[in-house]
Amino acid sequence: MEVTPGAPTRDPTTLLAVTDPEAWSDFSVATAGAAAALAGLLFVALSINISSVLGSTRITARAGSTLVLLAAPVFLALALLVPWGSTTTLGVVLVVQAVLAGGALAVMLPRPIPEVPRVAWVFTTLAPPVVLALGVLLAGTGLLVGGLGGLLWLAPAIGVSLLGGLVGAWVLLVEILR
Numbered sequence: 001m002e003v004t005p006g007a008p009t010r011d012p013t014t015l016l017a018v019t020d021p022e023a024w025s026d027f028s029v030a031t032a033g034a035a036a037a038l039a040g041l042l043f044v045a046l047s048i049n050i051s052s053v054l055g056s057t058r059i060t061a062r063a064g065s066t067l068v069l070l071a072a073p074v075f076l077a078l079a080l081l082v083p084w085g086s087t088t089t090l091g092v093v094l095v096v097q098a099v100l101a102g103g104a105l106a107v108m109l110p111r112p113i114p115e116v117p118r119v120a121w122v123f124t125t126l127a128p129p130v131v132l133a134l135g136v137l138l139a140g141t142g143l144l145v146g147g148l149g150g151l152l153w154l155a156p157a158i159g160v161s162l163l164g165g166l167v168g169a170w171v172l173l174v175e176i177l178r
Contacts, residue, residue: 066168094140128164
């Protein structure tokens with residue numbers, strides 16, 4: 001096969017890495033550990049301010065969505081570590097996880113409040129669930145169709161989910177006391 005000088009080439013190992021769950025094992029182990037620890041810390045934050053949390057449906061919704069944002073990466077990481085036997089099966093599992101997490105977050109999504117600027121609400125409350133659900137859906141679909149970037153979509157989805165969970169935990173620990 002002739003290669004034209006300066007023409008882009010595809011490295012087959014790179015292409016394989018975006019669809020091979022085994023190549024993501026270190027990422028999965030780190031994600032599961034970090035996300036589980038953060039979810040545990042959320043329970044500490046909730047127990048410290050439990051009366052404030054239970055006193056408002058808005059705060060309860062924030063607590064629920066924060067828990068999903070921190071727990072979803074644990075389940076995604078664990079799904080990547082299971083030896084499913086085929087990437088198609090993992091693709092189906094990821095699509096199901098995207099639908100479940102996205103549906104749960106849509107139901108629990110805290111509504112905007114007048115004290116918080118709309119743009120802040122979009123970036124801190126709305127964007128993390130959307131990025132999580134869409135990223136996981138694209139990763140799963142990519143495995144099913146053999147394209148779309150495969151598992152690469154999980155990295156930003158998990159990162160933004162953890163960031164959104166941290167913002168939610170901060171609100172539940174500190175901001176509700178103001």
